[in-house]
Amino acid sequence: MNLNEQSNVLAFLNSKLPKFHSTILPKLCGGDRVMDLLFYRPLNYVDRSRLLSDAQVGEFTTFMAKVYEHQPPTFRGRPYKIVVESENQYVFVVFFNYSIKYLCKLFPIGANVIISGKLEKFAEYWQITHPDYVSLNINQFKEIARMEPVYQLCRGITNKRIGNMISSNLKGLPDLPEWIDDTLIKQKKWLNWRESIIKLHRPSSLTEAEVCRKRLAYDELFAYQLALRLARESHVKERRREFTISNEYKEQVLNGLPFQLTNDQIRAIDEISERQKSKYRMISLLQGDVGSGKTIVALFAMLNVVENNMQAALMAPTTILAEQHYNWIEEVLSCTDIKVALLTGKTTRKERKIIMNELASGILNIVIGTHALFQANVTFKNLGLAVIDEQQRFGVMQRNRLVGKGENTDILFVTATPIPRTLQQAMYGDVECSVLREKPKSRLPIKTATMNIKRVPDIIEKLKSAIDRGEKAYWICPYIEGSEETNIAAAEMRFQELQKTFFNKVNIIHGKLTQDQKDQVMFSFKRNEFSLLVATTVIEVGIDVPDATIMIIENAEQFGLSQLHQLRGRVGRGNKQSFCVLLYDNLSKNSSSKLKIMCESQDGFYIAEKDMMLRGSGDILGIKQSGCMEFKFADLYQDRELLNLAHNNAKSVMAEDKSFELLLDIFEYRSRLHFSKFQ
Incomplete structure (x- = not known):
């Protein structure tokens, strides 16, 4: 592929989508270009390929049927039923919110229709309530009876709409030169880049979808590792200086x-x-x-x-x-x-x-x-x-x-x-x-325990005794993801409750305060002007109050493991015994495992690995906030083997090769090199 052809590829991928979509797609895909849309990975897939005779209750099925009769409800509020015949058995198609005129048009008596939906059983009859697809065009059977991608959505767009948008843009997707070694492609049984993108959105099976995701994840990781290497070579320069260390x-x-x-x-x-x-x-x-x-x-x-x-x-x-x-x-x-x-x-x-x-x-x-x-x-x-x-x-x-x-x-x-x-x-x-990894020998391990949130009155009593002895404590309030306003509201409610017991010995800090106000609160806490600090996660990192010995984290099940570990690390910084109480409300199996890990370990590296396994890589450092790369296809825990492979292969390639320049452009890493973390 010559430079002109490469330019055409990038022009297609960077072309803007119609204006109607440009207001909605950035919320979903992070942009309004064809590239952003095609790189929008499905959350999961619905298998609509099962025929009626092969499907079990609760599974999706797609089948051809003949409309036998309509059964309007005899009482108001009852469902409208349509009886269809398929494979010598009757199936009831049920609607609760309906227009009789619309249903009569959609299901003409005696017509052949394609129906796709989740199979249910009512008495001895098969039933489908509000089918996902109904079509009188029998030529659409293959189009409907397939693996259907399911995308994360927002208000203003349906799964069918975004699926149709992706399908229409897949038709013009150009072929690209291959940048992966033939041996590796054969070994991994990967398709080429273009086919991988197409079949990620239109796979014949879950296995094929995962093979395509892996191929694209490798491309992404390989491009990123190449970019890191280029940045490193560009900015780690030889210097002419004498540097001696006399100690x-x-x-x-x-x-x-x-x-x-x-x-x-x-x-x-x-x-x-x-x-x-x-x-x-x-x-x-x-x-x-x-x-x-x-x-x-x-x-x-x-x-x-x-x-x-x-x-x-x-x-x-x-x-x-x-x-x-x-x-x-x-x-x-x-x-x-x-x-x-x-x-x-x-x-x-x-x-x-x-x-x-x-x-x-x-x-x-x-x-x-x-x-x-x-x-x-x-x-x-x-x-x-x-x-x-x-x-x-x-x-x-x-x-x-x-x-x-x-x-x-x-x-x-x-x-x-x-x-x-x-x-x-x-x-x-x-x-x-x-x-x-080692802690100073003078530091005592923090004693960590879990308690039901119903025991808050008991905790307040024990906290009162500790504060009367001259100890200091933090009370961290619930973390509601993506809602700082709600976090602050929770903190303010708890602050008002604690004021009834601790009066002027309690204060509050949260993200709505200015930096000067936050600093003033923390300085007052350090100077012993009050003993109990109610807070959101603004105190997560870097605060050092050596004589604070008690950390109470409310609704701990809502926090990530690494965040809990950082919060716990605000105590245990002096030579006194410190304590951490993890208050929980409703514990799922996952949350129970998380709190158990906190009680059993104080090794931040072990906890970070477990957190990555439970939540994925993006949440460990807060990728969107920290300016680190957010991957579209790769999961750094699930794809560790691919990352090692990409890391090693990036060492042995010539980054000046034109196909690799195209790879960097497609994954947009070249534009990041100028602002790389290595500068």
């Missing part, structure tokens, strides 16, 4: 620490130090379980940079988290001559001017801050390392704006959300990763 500051800091480093921390510090000494730009990921001590590891990476007469920046997503980092790091570095500053939206104009002058002149060694760090008027003399804390909470462009303030700046991404190995490989490709 002068490291020894000073270690001598002043009131605790010993864990083996995982020591290993991670050594790994990151070696990467910093490399002649190639470092792009590294530090992921650690809740409370595993990631900040001290990041600090030693920053000290290495300072030793080499460069500057380091640590960017956190919230003011309170930035201030926590600043206060701790400033205290730890008080034994050195290193100059540290805090730059946030709350920094006064006078302080900001001083900080910016010291950054530009090189007097300031380390700056810790929020989004204020990447503003246009912030200039570094020589930014050598950017540490991005809770990196999934920043947009790609935001991260790039900070990293772009230096030349070939090293990047250390930090996350407290344990990422399963499969998901890590999909998101980051070959980015080097250091993992912290």
